[in-house]
Amino acid sequence: MYAVIRTGGKQYRVAPGDVVKIEKAAADENGSLEFNEVLSFSSDSGSIAQPTGAKVLGTVVGEGRGDKVLVFHYKRKKQYKKLQGHRQSFTQVRIDSIQVGGKTYHATK
Numbered sequence: 001m002y003a004v005i006r007t008g009g010k011q012y013r014v015a016p017g018d019v020v021k022i023e024k025a026a027a028d029e030n031g032s033l034e035f036n037e038v039l040s041f042s043s044d045s046g047s048i049a050q051p052t053g054a055k056v057l058g059t060v061v062g063e064g065r066g067d068k069v070l071v072f073h074y075k076r077k078k079q080y081k082k083l084q085g086h087r088q089s090f091t092q093v094r095i096d097s098i099q100v101g102g103k104t105y106h107a108t109k
Helices: none
Strands: 002-007 010-014 019-023 032-035 038-042 055-065 069-075 080-086 089-100 103-106
Touching: 010 019, 038 089
Parallel strands: none
Antiparallel strands: 002 010, 002 038, 019 089, 032 055, 055 089, 069 080, 089 103
């Protein structure tokens, strides 16, 4: 059983118990996140549906910055070179439960 959520301009396939790295997101004071933009949901029986009013609840595990990506601009015959580095910030989230249609699917302990 899984759900597809959208956050930070990207889509993620998540299931209860998964740990995913998403774009930096602000959590509540207790470290919980709620994803309201659920694009699709698949139950244990294998049917895929477009849910309305579905939520995915998660807990922040950690925050950090990814590996450095080097961006190199070059124009031939013009003596132009430019090197720039970038490190993207991320938030690591553990998916606790998926709520769809009055049912709640929790992570197995």
